[in-house]
Amino acid sequence: MSLPAADLSKQPDNRTTMDLGAVLPATAEVRGGHLFVGGVDMVELAREQGTALYVMDEADLRERMRAYLRSFRSRHENSDIVYASKAFLNKEAVRIVAQEGLCLDVSGGGELACALAAGFPAERIFMHGNNKTPRELREAISAGVGRIIIDSRIELARISEIAGELGVEQAVYMRVTPGVEADTHQYVRTGCEDSKFGFTMRDGFAFSCVKDVLAAPNVRLAGLHCHIGSQIFALHSYPEAVEVMVELMARIKREYGIELGELDVGGGLGVAYTADDRPASIDEFAETVTSAVRAACAKHGVAEPRLLTEPGRSLVATPGVTLYTVGIIKTLPGIRKYVAVDGGMSDNIRTALYHADYEPVVANKADLPRTEIVTIAGKHCESGDAVVIDMPLQSVEVGDIVAVFGTGAYNYTMSSNYNGQPRPAIVFVKDGEARVTTRRETYADLMARDL
Ligand code: LLP
Numbered sequence: 001m002s003l004p005a006a007d008l009s010k011q012p013d014n015r016t017t018m019d020l021g022a023v024l025p026a027t028a029e030v031r032g033g034h035l036f037v038g039g040v041d042m043v044e045l046a047r048e049q050g051t052a053l054y055v056m057d058e059a060d061l062r063e064r065m066r067a068y069l070r071s072f073r074s075r076h077e078n079s080d081i082v083y084a085s086k087a088f089l090n091k092e093a094v095r096i097v098a099q100e101g102l103c104l105d106v107s108g109g110g111e112l113a114c115a116l117a118a119g120f121p122a123e124r125i126f127m128h129g130n131n132k133t134p135r136e137l138r139e140a141i142s143a144g145v146g147r148i149i150i151d152s153r154i155e156l157a158r159i160s161e162i163a164g165e166l167g168v169e170q171a172v173y174m175r176v177t178p179g180v181e182a183d184t185h186q187y188v189r190t191g192c193e194d195s196k197f198g199f200t201m202r203d204g205f206a207f208s209c210v211k212d213v214l215a216a217p218n219v220r221l222a223g224l225h226c227h228i229g230s231q232i233f234a235l236h237s238y239p240e241a242v243e244v245m246v247e248l249m250a251r252i253k254r255e256y257g258i259e260l261g262e263l264d265v266g267g268g269l270g271v272a273y274t275a276d277d278r279p280a281s282i283d284e285f286a287e288t289v290t291s292a293v294r295a296a297c298a299k300h301g302v303a304e305p306r307l308l309t310e311p312g313r314s315l316v317a318t319p320g321v322t323l324y325t326v327g328i329i330k331t332l333p334g335i336r337k338y339v340a341v342d343g344g345m346s347d348n349i350r351t352a353l354y355h356a357d358y359e360p361v362v363a364n365k366a367d368l369p370r371t372e373i374v375t376i377a378g379k380h381c382e383s384g385d386a387v388v389i390d391m392p393l394q395s396v397e398v399g400d401i402v403a404v405f406g407t408g409a410y411n412y413t414m415s416s417n418y419n420g421q422p423r424p425a426i427v428f429v430k431d432g433e434a435r436v437t438t439r440r441e442t443y444a445d446l447m448a449r450d451l
Contacts, residue, residue: 002383002384003336003375003383003384003386003389004355004389006335006336006373006375006390007390008334010373010390011373012369012370012371012372012373012392013275013370013392014369014370014371014392015275015369015370015392016030016366016367016368016369016370017030017035017361017366017367018030019275020275020359020361020405021272021275022271022272022275022277022278022279022318023272023273023274023275023277023318023359023405023406024318024405025037025038025057025060025318025319025320025321025405026057026059026060026063026318026319027039027057027059027060027429028057030366030367033364033365033366033367033368034363034364034366035361035363035364035366035403037055037057037321037429038055038057038058038059038428038429038430038431038432038433038434039429039430039431039432039433040429040432040433040434042055042321042323042363042401042403043363043364043401045323045427045429045434046323046325046363046401048434049425049427049434049436049440050425050440051323051324051325051341051342051343051401051424052322052323052324052341052342052343052347052424053322053323053424053425053427054320054321054322054347054407054408054411054412054424054425054426054427055320055321055322055323055426055427055428055429056088056316056319056320056321056408056426056427056428056429056437057319057320057321057429057430058096058319058428058429058430059430059431060318060319061096061315061316061319061408062096062100064282064314064315064316064318064319065081065083065096065097065100065102065315066100067282067283068081068102068282068286068309068311068315069081069100069101069102071282071283071285071286071287072286072289072290072307072309075286075287075290075291076290076293076294076304076307078304078305078306078307079290079306079307079308079309080102080103080306080307080308081102081103081308081309081310081311082102082103082104082105082126082264082308082309082310083097083102083103083104083105083310083311083312083315084105084267084310084311084312084313085097085104085105085106085107085111085114085115085312086105086107086111086312086410086413087312087313087315087316087317087408087409087410087413088312088316088320088408088409088410088411088412088413089111089114089412089413090114090412090426090437090438091114091117091118091437091438092118092426092428092437092438093316093437094114094115094118094119094120095118095119097120098118098119098120098121098124102124103124103125103126103146103308104120104124104125104126105125105126105128105310105312106125106126106127106128106145107127107128107129108129108132108136109133109135109136109139109140112125112127112136112139112140112143112145113139116143122143122144122145122146123144123145123146124146125140125143125145125146125147126145126146126147126148126149126264126308126310127140127145127147127148127149128149128151128175129151130151130152130196130197130198131151132148132151132155132158134158134162137155137158137159137162138162138166141159141162141163141166141168141170142166144168146171147171147172147173147222147223148170148171148172148173149172149173149174149175149225149264150172150173150174150175150213151175151197151198151199152199153209153212156172156209156212156213156216156219157216159172159216159218159219160216160217160218160219161218163218163219164217164218168218169218169219169220170218170219170220171220171222172213172219172220172221172222173221173222173223173224173225173262173264174198174199174206174209174210174213174221174224174225175197175198175199175224175225175226175227176198176199176200176201176206176224176225176226176244176245176248177193177195177197177198177199177200177201177206177226178201178226178228178240178241178244178245179193179200179201179202179244180228180237180240180241180244181237182228182229182232182237182268183232183233183234183237197227198225198226201244201248206248207248207251207252210252210256211256214256214258221258221260222260222261222262223260223261223262223263223264223305223306224245224248224249224260224262224263224264225263225264225266226241226244226245226264226265226266227265227266227267227268227310228241228266228268229268230267230268230270230312230313231268231270231271231313232268232269232270233270233277233278233279233280235280235284235285235288238265238285238288238289238292239288239292239295239296241265242263242265242289242292242293242296243292243296245263245265245296246263246293246296246297246299246300246302247296247300249263249300249302249305250300250301250302253301253302259302259303260305261303261305261306262305262306262307262308263293263305263306263307263308264307264308264309264310265289265293265307265308265309266309266310267309267310267311267312267313267314268311268313269282269285269311269313269314270313270314271313271314271317271318271406271409272318272406273317273356273357273358273359273406274357274358274359274391275359279314282314285309285314289307289309290307293305293307312409312410313409313410315409316408316409317406317407317408317409317410318405318406318408319408320406320407320408320409320411321403321404321405321407321408322343322347322348322387322403322404322407322411322424323363323401323402323403324341324342324343324376324387324401324402324404325341325342325399325400325401325402326339326340326341326396326397326398326399326400326401326402327340327341327342327379327398328340328398329396329397329398336373336374336375336390337372337373337374337375338374338375338377339374339375339376339377339393339396339402340376340377340378340379341376341377341378341379341387341402342379343378343379343387343421343424344377344378344379344380344385344386344387344421345378345380345382345384345385345386345387345416345418346378346380346415346416346417346418346419346421346423347411347412347415347421347423347424348387348404348407348411348415349411349414349415349416350410350411350414351386351387351388351389352382352384352385352386355389357388357389357391358387358388358391358404358405358406358407359388359391359404359405359406360374360376360387360388360391360393360402360403360404360405361393361394361402361403361405362393362394362395362396362400362401362402362403363400363401363402363403364400364401365394365395365396365400366394366403368394368395369394370392370393370394371392371394371395372392372393372394372395372396373390373391373392373393374388374390374391374392374393374396375388375389375390375391376388376391376393376402376404379419379421380418380419380421381419387404388404412424412426417441417446420443420446422440422441422442422443422445422446423440423441424440425438425439425440426438
């Protein structure tokens with residue numbers, strides 16, 4: 001697949017790095033023409049660590065976690081924030097989530113193993129997945145995870161049986177698809193009726209399955225869950241989903257005499273990938289969700305539940321930056337200019353997969369205006385392999401270091417070894433210090449499992 005034809009009328013925006021606003025990690029600054037993040041010179045870091053390189057602004061990440069807790073707890077005291085580890089996960093991320101007092105969403109045995117290995121308290125782990133294998137369920141239940149989010153009747157039977165064998169009672173939520181269409185890319189819309197996830201509200205199916213969960217031995221129904229999608233800008237879908245969920249809670253109370261004490265409304269808050277994107281703030285998101293819960297509970301006569309949200313992207317996307325070295329430049333007159341870097345779809349599949357937008361700068365010319373329109377291509381054997389399609393960049397030369405902003409979410413966790421590309425290292429930067437939290441893969445790593 002090749003790239004969409006370039007829009008040749010697109011003009012450079014002449015912005016310098018610091019004009020990029022909400023796309024920048026909180027500690028981004030320019031000193032002596034170089035981009036600094038966390039007080040660390042990105043050009044020097046690229047030289048020391050090699051490229052491609054994932055960089056994480058630790059202070060920004062921690063502050064976003066605190067902002068989520070503050071925003072929700074100041075409006076709804078009994079709230080918890082569940083970090084969606086699918087967005088970004090290594091052991092250091094797990095430690096930070098634990099230190100900041102968040103809970104952790106894992107969606108499989110591998111994410112669970114990483115969380116446990118980093119010492120995350122099992123009772124604060126929420127286990128997701130539409131097809132958790134019996135082995136994964138056994139791992140989760142025997143580790144003592146706090147909640148398992150049940151996605152189907154088949155899974156209910158598995159959990160009930162395994163918990164029985166292990167002699168424990170497992171607390172669960174039921175994942176419900178509230179039939180709400182979130183305003184986002186169709187591949188990341190999950191709350192609508194045609195979805196592989198959860199129990200559909202259609203024809204009273206979810207409601208009738210509640211009875212099965214209540215009747216199942218070794219299982220305790222603690223609450224309900226929904227997740228309507230990801231990269232959501234228009235917040236109106238949340239009150240719609242909350243209304244459906246609280247109405248269901250009220251019906252359960254009325255007809256089964258059980259008051260469910262917990263409601264998890266999922267994640268999905270969008271972030272700015274381009275300087276012109278205007279996502280809602282964490283505060284606006286919290287205000288929308290908490291006031292919707294309050295209003296729906298009053299309307300339907302149910303007690304306000306413990307409220308959970310599961311942000312991934314809005315915590316970790318913006319603190320992340322990827323550094324590359326420019327290797328080849330090709331200008332195709334009347335078509336586009338290609339700047340090829342030493343990474344690509346192996347470290348960031350989102351551009352090829354969703355035609356995602358990203359803002360790039362030349363880290364060693366960070367104070368200069370972006371005077372060209374370029375496509376930043378990767379080094380993979382595929383025409384659709386690009387990190388940035390037709391965006392402004394400073395006048396660029398071979399050997400320059402390019403920084404791409406907003407790559408902290410769904411880049412590393414969706415990375416691959418395509419074309420035998422070793423995965424980049426992950427460096428956390430803070431207060432002028434850089435620390436490698438995941439080392440770069442080696443060629444030996446690539447073959448380590450081959451017999
Ligand atoms: N909770 C559940 C059950 C989820 O499935 C997800 C994301 C989240 C929470 C976190 O959503 P967030 O706050 O990050 O939007 N690979 C796609 C995104 C897929 C999202 C999958 N589920 C991308 O790169 O855009």
